[in-house]
Amino acid sequence: MERFLDTSVARPLLVASRPYKKFLKSSLGLKPCYTSKYVRMEISRSYLVNVISFYFMLHLPSIDSYDDAIRLWSNRYKTSELKAVLHLVAELAACHGLKSTTRDKAKFIEILGSYIKRIDIKNRRSFVDPSNDSTHCARANIILKIDAARPSAGMKDFYDQFIDVEKCRSQCRIGNTILERHRSSVEAYVRYAETLPPNEETRGFLKVCENLKEILRRGASALSCKTCEKIGDAVIALDASRNMNLDHIDRSFDLLCCLIGQSHVRHPSESAVMTSV
Amino acid sequence: MVMLADITALEPNKPPAYIEQKSSEYHDTDLLHLRSHYTGRPIPIFKRNIDRTESQRDSKIEEQSESVRSSESPIIEPPVSQILRRHVAQDILAALGQIQAHAGLPSAAVYAEQIFRSIRQLRDCLPSDPFTEILFAFYDALAAGNAWMEYQPSQYAEVSKILQNLLAFRTISPDRVEKTIMAFEGLGFDTTPYPLSEDVAEE
Numbered sequence A: 001m002e003r004f005l006d007t008s009v010a011r012p013l014l015v016a017s018r019p020y021k022k023f024l025k026s027s028l029g030l031k032p033c034y035t036s037k038y039v040r041m042e043i044s045r046s047y048l049v050n051v052i053s054f055y056f057m058l059h060l061p062s063i064d065s066y067d068d069a070i071r072l073w074s075n076r077y078k079t080s081e082l083k084a085v086l087h088l089v090a091e092l093a094a095c096h097g098l099k100s101t102t103r104d105k106a107k108f109i110e111i112l113g114s115y116i117k118r119i120d121i122k123n124r125r126s127f128v129d130p131s132n133d134s135t136h137c138a139r140a141n142i143i144l145k146i147d148a149a150r151p152s153a154g155m156k157d158f159y160d161q162f163i164d165v166e167k168c169r170s171q172c173r174i175g176n177t178i179l180e181r182h183r184s185s186v187e188a189y190v191r192y193a194e195t196l197p198p199n200e201e202t203r204g205f206l207k208v209c210e211n212l213k214e215i216l217r218r219g220a221s222a223l224s225c226k227t228c229e230k231i232g233d234a235v236i237a238l239d240a241s242r243n244m245n246l247d248h249i250d251r252s253f254d255l256l257c258c259l260i261g262q263s264h265v266r267h268p269s270e271s272a273v274m275t276s277v
Numbered sequence B: 001m002v003m004l005a006d007i008t009a010l011e012p013n014k015p016p017a018y019i020e021q022k023s024s025e026y027h028d029t030d031l032l033h034l035r036s037h038y039t040g041r042p043i044p045i046f047k048r049n050i051d052r053t054e055s056q057r058d059s060k061i062e063e064q065s066e067s068v069r070s071s072e073s074p075i076i077e078p079p080v081s082q083i084l085r086r087h088v089a090q091d092i093l094a095a096l097g098q099i100q101a102h103a104g105l106p107s108a109a110v111y112a113e114q115i116f117r118s119i120r121q122l123r124d125c126l127p128s129d130p131f132t133e134i135l136f137a138f139y140d141a142l143a144a145g146n147a148w149m150e151y152q153p154s155q156y157a158e159v160s161k162i163l164q165n166l167l168a169f170r171t172i173s174p175d176r177v178e179k180t181i182m183a184f185e186g187l188g189f190d191t192t193p194y195p196l197s198e199d200v201a202e203e
Helices: A007-014 A016-030 A039-059 A066-076 A080-095 A102-125 A151-163 A167-171 A174-181 A182-191 A202-224 A224-232 A232-239 A252-258 A270-276 B003-009 B032-041 B045-057 B060-068 B078-100 B108-125 B130-149 B153-167 B174-186
Strands: A002-003 A246-247 A263-264
Touching: A002 A007, A007 A102, A007 A246, A016 B130, A039 A066, A039 A080, A039 A102, A039 A151, A039 A263, A066 A102, A066 A232, A066 B060, A080 A102, A080 B045, A080 B130, A102 A232, A102 B108, A102 B130, A102 B174, A151 A167, A151 A202, A151 B108, A167 A224, A174 A182, A174 A202, A174 A232, A182 A202, A182 A224, A182 A232, A202 A232, A202 A252, A202 B153, A224 A232, A232 A252, B032 B130, B078 B108, B078 B130, B078 B153, B108 B130, B130 B153, B130 B174, B153 B174
Parallel strands: A002 A246, A246 A263
Antiparallel strands: none
16 A cells, blocks of 8 residues: 655654654655655745744844854744754754854855755655645645755745745635535544543644634634644545555544544654664 | 966966876865866955955954855856866765775775865855755765764765766756755665754654
8 A cells, every 4th residue: 555644754754863764764665655745835834944044044144153043043932843943053063064153154054055955855856746635735836946056045935935824825725625525524523522531642633623623613714824734634634545544653643544534554753763772 | 285376377278287186185275276267266265355455344244244145156157167076076986986995994984084075175166066065965964973884885886876977967957956866865875864853753
């Protein structure tokens, strides 16, 4: 059976630690894996966009070195997704033997730009697209085009388009996916959620269903790029091909897949694997 | 060591003599001289000195703006890029040959270091060249976590073939850059080796 990867598996294949990448690759086998444009958009949203923000912070005239940028970023931004950027920056600078000076800042900007482009290349080219994205997500269609001579122009263009959520929402068909095409499944999720006790196993599923319930109540007006982010797991499960196996790490998929008859496999998290190594 | 006087004595369109030098005989600044010869652009270090003298501005502000300017580097004409690529690639290919022979031995570190140094030279000289971008990917695959120790001779041999093929091209298209990076991946080289912290991965 072909393997369709959720974001929680596709993203570590691009940016996790080496032992965990090895573990996932050996679990997934040698055949090419599938992901949708929507999954690739989730990777851009949760990782690439943050690294691009850091890239532009480095250009600020008040930032003398990458250490200045790290300090400002870590003092100002506290969420774990944003903190993850610091990890990348520190390792990248160390491996390239760059010092935290004004002169090395320019070199670091070039290297970071090249790394951003590489993540995007791998995100687009590492997986096969099954072409079944019923959401027609407009953010997923935004392409990062980087001209090597003027990298920041391409990144700015990508960023501007990606954060224009009103325009993106006006072009997508998420309403059709949730409220028409898969409405009966969505209603089944919400009904089942009402019977479940909140605990560690059900927490993720209940969170998704709480948002789905609100969308069912309010209709398409409740759907924005922000709410889509909150129901992303359901969108991926509903849109996955039923003749493929959905590989995931998040627990919410256990119930999301079972209730619609989607074949699936849950893989252990990175910390679980690293603890057992 | 090539001095500025040597450069001015060169005939136009004739490669300077030190292009034939063995890798161990030239220095980090040679590539900047070579670029200067072919493009007519000043050597960056001299330009910086002149800027500071002429403007008499606060040195910190000057360096700051210069660092941002230099991140948007000037485009060097393809034939010059090709010559510079070949120049650095000779070193890298020689080191790749040696690292295969020394794989698994402490002496492999000598050749890994040579690869890193050569790629850094190219970074300083041709920062926005597609060949540099490809080599950055290879650099990261080797450098992070000292992964160069883990790769097999056959993997290095394949990289040598890829780089030799690339040298035949006068220009390297963006599509070729992408395909080459994915070819490295296909060989088992992880070109995005810097991980997210674990707490992010868990979310």
